[in-house]
Amino acid sequence: METFNALLRSAFDALLGVLAGLPEWVALAVLAMLVTLLILPVIRWTFNHSLAERFKRGIYSGLFEIRLFNDRLGATFRGLFDVLRSTVAYMGAWLLPLVVMSIPMLPIFAHLHFHYGYSGLEPGSSTVLKAEFAADREAAKPEVSIVAPAGLSVDTPALWIPAQRELSWRLSAVEPGDYVVEIEIDGERYDKTVVVSEGSARRSPLRPARGFLDQLIYPAEPPLPAASPLAKITLDYPERSSFLFVPGWCWLLIALSIPFFLLFKGWFGVEL
Amino acid sequence: MAEHGITVQALFPGRAIARAWPLAIALAACLAAPAAAYIGPGAGFAMATSIGVVFFTVIIAIVAVLTWPFRMVWRWIRRPSKPRARVRRLIFLGLDGQDPRLTEKWMADGKLPNFEKLAELGCYHRLHSTYPSISPVAWSSFATGVQPAKHNIFDFLSRDRRSYLPLISSTSIETVERRGATLLKKLRLGRYRFPTEKAQIRLLRKAKPYWTILGEHYIWSTVLRVPITFPPDRFYGAQLGAMSIPDLLGTQGTFVLFTTRETDAEFKEGGTRVALAGGEGRYETTIQGPENAFLEGEPPLELPLTITVDRQAGVATVELDGEAITLRPGELSDWVSLEFPAAPTVKVSALARLQITEMDEHVSLYLTPLNIAPENPAMPISHPGYYANYLAKKVGPYATLGLAEDTWALNEDVTDDATFLKQSYDIDREREGMFFAALDRLQKGSLVCVFDGTDRIQHMFWRYLEDGHPAGHGKEDAEHKNAIEELYQHNDALLGRTMKKLRKGDLLFVVSDHGFTSFRRGVNINAWLLANGYLHLKDGAEGSSEWLTDVDWSRTRAYSLGLAGMYLNLEGRESQGIVKPGAEAQALRDELVAKLSGLVDDEAGEIGITELFDTAKLYEGPYLDNAPDLLFGFNSGYRTSWDCATGVVTGPVFEDNAKAWSGDHCVDPRQVPGVMFCNYPIDDDDPALMDMAPTALELFGIEPPAHMDGKPLFGSQTEFDPQRGSATASAAIGATS
Structure with a gap:
């Protein structure tokens, strides 16, 4: 997983580096097109078109029945029930493509989220850096120190919260740049990246432990070493706007990918 | 992201994650906020559309429910009367051309158990057809309860009185050009021009069908593929058109x-x-x-x-x-x-x-x-317009052409018996899907569905049913020599499935519009008229051209076009008519009746025409003037020849018919009655097809209009046992869907 994430990080850094100079919506349009081209073959081979066609016909016939027998309440409700049943069945037909698509989509979206989901720290702004210890660690405060580069300043000494086995510091951004903060615990050093910039860049709000799922969801940085006493290191980047718990960049990508989907679906023999 | 999305450790504590990773991936895919929202453009679009559909449907349903009381009150106010229905559902299962002799024979042999059961439970009768006994005429009388001179359909073809050229008898299509195109009627944009008016398509069948009258009393009817319903009637109900719906080229196939x-x-x-x-x-x-x-x-x-x-x-x-x-x-x-x-x-x-x-x-x-695509029809083939599309969504794509079974391709040896049978049975299956979908949705009212396969298969396979048919070569070894018997058994199974679906208060009729007989010899009446001095050719013409183009109308007194009859070249009616109306015309009619009734086919030693009918004496009604003047009453085995039907004048009067189209019913109607089964005994021993419309009205408590020639088959005092429908369902034999 570590190697996989390292490859993806390089690939996304290269791709998004090319798009970095473009307005964000244009970059997302290009990404939407690429994602669409990746997904269409998946749909082609996993979506049961004939079954979906049957359910779609059920939806239409239900709608026609509501119109045709509109003076019979029983028939209206029966038509309504048919539409709902067929709609649920139709959505069910998307389950398999959805599950299959989620395999490539989850890492892709995780990577994109760390590029587009957070605002950068601005010079003069502050944030909190936390280092959380693993559950099997004793609750006593460890021996720690922190080393920040010149573009950052550490505003507070380490605060130990025994109940959460967590150390935290307040950091301030002094000038733009990509930095690495070093936390020394019992003689071992652990890094955490900090990005101070407004532009598009890979921002990692969390450096995870080595668990598979942690690495899958937080691929923006390499995981902590296996022998580390830490469970994770987090840094609060301001999150960008979201709607219905979904980040704004994601809505934009959805909207932009639909025209590409409609444009390319014929090439791949995909019918909705 | 843990703080903003999910807390993975909270969900999967410890190292269990590693062991359960496949499940974890699936769950993570569903739970990680961005990925769950963005499930791919296709799925996302589908989900968004589905949510839209549900929202839209719920809104429609709410509107339908909220407005329902007002609509019911409005209807109650507008309803002309409050008829008291004696049945809940009236179902007509039409089997076009099912012959009584064959039905009786195979019932006696125990091969048609459901027909037998239905006859035993209710009744079976031979059913009078119409004059002539052909589908467009007969089904029009079925629908309207009147004789042809009141509904204006006399044959498949009619003729243009100005040009003597053939016309489809049931439909008039007037294009924008024919009505006189003007610049205002067609907008131009570059190389394209956009008509601002549609072609006018009119149904030439007159008289109200019973479903229109039922609809005036807000009694619902579903009418599936009853011939001569193009363009469709507008009434309270749904209708899919049939015979005379053209193909996309505008031809009959x-x-x-x-x-x-x-x-x-x-x-x-x-x-x-x-x-x-x-x-x-x-x-x-x-x-x-x-x-x-x-x-x-x-x-x-x-x-x-x-x-x-x-x-x-x-x-x-x-x-x-x-x-x-x-x-x-x-x-x-x-x-x-x-x-x-x-x-x-x-x-x-x-x-x-x-x-x-x-x-x-x-x-x-x-x-x-x-075939015109039912999901996006280029012409009006159903009422309401979306009904054809609804049926396509319900049962899948289906044939819409009026005469959908391709008899011509088999006649021309382009296809073979097996292909034709497959085509016919596939169409029947499509029809059955529509029929049962409609039956399932019908709560109260009438339903009629006509299955054409019976007619088409008998037309094309009669040659295997009898010995010595001119088209019956290779009969003994033919793979489908039992096609007609198998067809009747297929119909019996269909009847069984229909009976099985009957409910309390249902009344079922099984009717055919005519029976069937052999078509061994063709009769070219035009050749006879030519030989006997009633018809003349232009100087130098041979008479072999189609559509009577070689005829010298200035000397011709009578001619035949179509299958059913012949016309006098009447002055004032035909553009070049020479026979004076009145006494001269009547004398000519009498003369032709006398000469042609009992016309003998010397070669075969049989009578070819049993009787020639004078329509002035046979019919009564406002459209009598449009009828052929004389109708053929061919003997069994005879019919208008292929040449005569298309207006070819020369050739022998009698000739063998060696085409696959080897059975027919365009004979003396007394020789080809239809069948009528009902799950209740009727109060009339001599029913006719045109009795069905007044019977339908009577059953729903509506007095049949006085102009109807048919009579109700049940007395006004007849009490119906509502359980008979359920009993019929229980009696169905071997019915599986």
């Missing part, structure tokens, strides 16, 4: 044979031949569609078609409209959807089926007539 065989011969009936050019196993051609009204000069619409033959694999691939269809020789494809691009955003849709009929030395591809 034109198949195409694409072939590498070189010949100048043309098909006589309903087909065209297109030469296939190319070679090396690949042939490119085009399918011609209707004229493109959007372009100047109206060139035909075209779709490219490519045939690639793989002789080693024994298959051919037909590429058509973006679809590749692989077929083995003799295999009939499913319906293929064709879309002819007419103008930007305008496509004309059709359905057709394909068959590679040969791919050895020569390659031939058969294309069925281009």
Whole structure:
């Protein structure tokens, strides 16, 4: 997983580096097109078109029945029930493509989220850096120190919260740049990246432990070493706007990918 | 992201995650906020659409429920009377052409158990057909309860009184051009022109059908494929049209044979031949569609078609409209959807089926007539307009052409018996799907559905039913020599499935519009008229041209066109009429009746025409003037010859019919009554097809109009046992859906 994430990080850094100079919506349009081209073959081979066609016909016939027998309440409700049943069945037909698509989509979206989901720290702004210890660690405060580069300043000494086995510091951004903060615990050093910039860049709000799922969801940085006493290191980047718990960049990508989907679906023999 | 999305550790503590990773991936995919929202553009679009559909549907349902009381009150106010229905559902199962003699014979042999059971439970009678006993006339009388002179349908064909050319008797299609196109009626945009008016299509059948009268009392009817319903009636109910619905070319069914065989011969009936050019196993051609009204000069619409033959694999691939269809020789494809691009955003849709009929030395591809696509019909084929589409969503694509079974292709030896049977049974299956869908949705009211397969298969397979038929060569070894018996058993199974679906308060009629008999000998009345001095040819003409174009009308007193009868060349009616109306016309009628009734076929030693009927004495009604003046009452085994029907004058008066179309019913109607079964005994021992309409009205408590010639088959005091419907369902034998 570590190697996989390292490859993806390089690939996304290269791709998004090319798009970095473009307005964000244009970059997302290009990404939407690429994602669409990746997904269409998946749909082609996993979506049961004939079954979906049957359910779609059920939806239409239900709608026609509501119109045709509109003076019979029983028939209206029966038509309504048919539409709902067929709609649920139709959505069910998307389950398999959805599950299959989620395999490539989850890492892709995780990577994109760390590029587009957070605002950068601005010079003069502050944030909190936390280092959380693993559950099997004793609750006593460890021996720690922190080393920040010149573009950052550490505003507070380490605060130990025994109940959460967590150390935290307040950091301030002094000038733009990509930095690495070093936390020394019992003689071992652990890094955490900090990005101070407004532009598009890979921002990692969390450096995870080595668990598979942690690495899958937080691929923006390499995981902590296996022998580390830490469970994770987090840094609060301001999150960008979201709607219905979904980040704004994601809505934009959805909207932009639909025209590409409609444009390319014929090439791949995909019918909705 | 843990703080903003999910807390993974909270969900999967410890190292269990590693062991349960497949499940974890699936769950993570569903739970991670961005990925869950963005499930791919296709799925996302589908989900968004689905949510929209649900929202839209719920809104419609709410509106329907909220407005329902007001609509009911409005209806109650407008209803002319409050009839007291004696049945809950009235169902007519129409089996076009089911013959009583064959039915009785196979019932006696125990081969039709459901017919037998229904007769035992209710009744069975032979049913009087109409004069003439042909489907457009008979089903029109079924629908309206009147004789032909009141509903104006007398034959498949009528004639233009000015030009003597044939016209479809039931429908008038008037294009914008024919009405006089003006600049205002057609907008021009570049190379395209856009008509601002539609062609006017009118149904020429007069008199109200019973479903319209029921509808006036807000009694619902569903009418499926009853002949002469194009364009459809507008009434309280739903209707899918049938006979006389044209194909996309506007004809009554034109198949195409694409072939590498070189010949100048043309098909006589309903087909065209297109030469296939190319070679090396690949042939490119085009399918011609209707004229493109959007372009100047109206060139035909075209779709490219490519045939690639793989002789080693024994298959051919037909590429058509973006679809590749692989077929083995003799295999009939499913319906293929064709879309002819007419103008930007305008496509004309059709359905057709394909068959590679040969791919050895020569390659031939058969294309069925281009059926109007029900999901996007180019003409009004249903009421309401979306009903055809609704049925397509309900049962899948289906044939819409009036005479959908391609009898012409079999007649011309383009297809074979097996192909024709498959086509016919496939169409019957489509029809059954519609019928049961409609039956399932009918709570109260009437339903009629006509199955045509019975008629078509008997037309084409009668040659195997009797010895000595001129078309019956190879009868003993024919694979489908029992096609008609199997057809009747197929109908019996259909009846069983229908009976099984009956409920309390249901009344079921099974009716056929006429019976069937042999068509061994053709009679060319025009040749007889020519030989006997009633018809004359133009100087130097041979009389072999179609549609009477060789006839010298200035000397002709009588002529025949179509199947049913003949016309006098009447002064003041026909444009070049010479027979004076009144005494002279009546004398000519009497003279022809006297000479042709009992006309003997010397070669066969049989009577060819049992009686010639004078319609002035037979009919009564406002449209009598449109009727043929004399109707043929052919003896069993005789019918108007193929040449005579198409207006060819020369040739023998009597000739053998060696075509696959070997059975018919265009004979003396007394020889081909239909059948009538009902799950309740009727109060009349001598029923007629035209009794069905007044019976339907009476059963729903509506007094039949005085102009109706038919009579109700149940007395006004007859009490119906509501349990009879359920009892009929229990009596069905071997009925599986």
